[in-house]
Amino acid sequence: QKEVEQNSGPLSVPEGAIASLNCTYSDRGSQSFFWYRQYSGKSPELIMSIYSNGDKEDGRFTAQLNKASQYVSLLIRDSQPSDSATYLCAVNGGTGNQFYFGTGTSLTVIP
């Protein structure tokens, strides 16, 4: 079992819709959760972090964390073509304070 699992996609949504990206993790002791965005040919960029159960909103982005279910998600409202990228979920703070990345979900927003 991988430490962090994501659906690789591709996920396609029409412009203006809500894109929902999901991630599960295996280490119940994990403390910190992150979403990175990676455009094609570029390096990952940190866009959201979340530490507590519930929702955290930042502009059009909302991160959701459910530690009991070991599940973290990212919602992108009013999706734009510029949101088309690969989104990486990352988890930190569990056993050995290791960092683990998912393999990423490819999102395409169709104009």
Next chain:
Amino acid sequence: GAVVSQHPSRVICKSGTSVKIECRSLDFQATTMFWYRQFPKQSLMLMATSNEGSKATYEQGVEKDKFLINHASLTLSTLTVTSAHPEDSSFYICSARDHLKGGGDTQYFGPGTRLTVL
């Protein structure tokens, strides 16, 4: 967020030569940096963890004698690809670990170095 730079951004070299890539944390000190490699349309692959003042920890299958890592200061780590061959052509990305005010750590990535070995 914190800024991490990488140099060079792009390098083309002949087979058999060595290439050095620098990774710098510009506005914070990083005791730990990471080196990743990414092939086209594939996910990040962690190569090694670079610790300031000590030897790097390499992931399984990564040759430490081929990929030399030096983390001589709290703001600089270097990766040297020795005797590069065409199969080493890839996108090399570093990241630096930073402590967050709210607790915990995160990683900030450099812009990456695209290596092409002819």
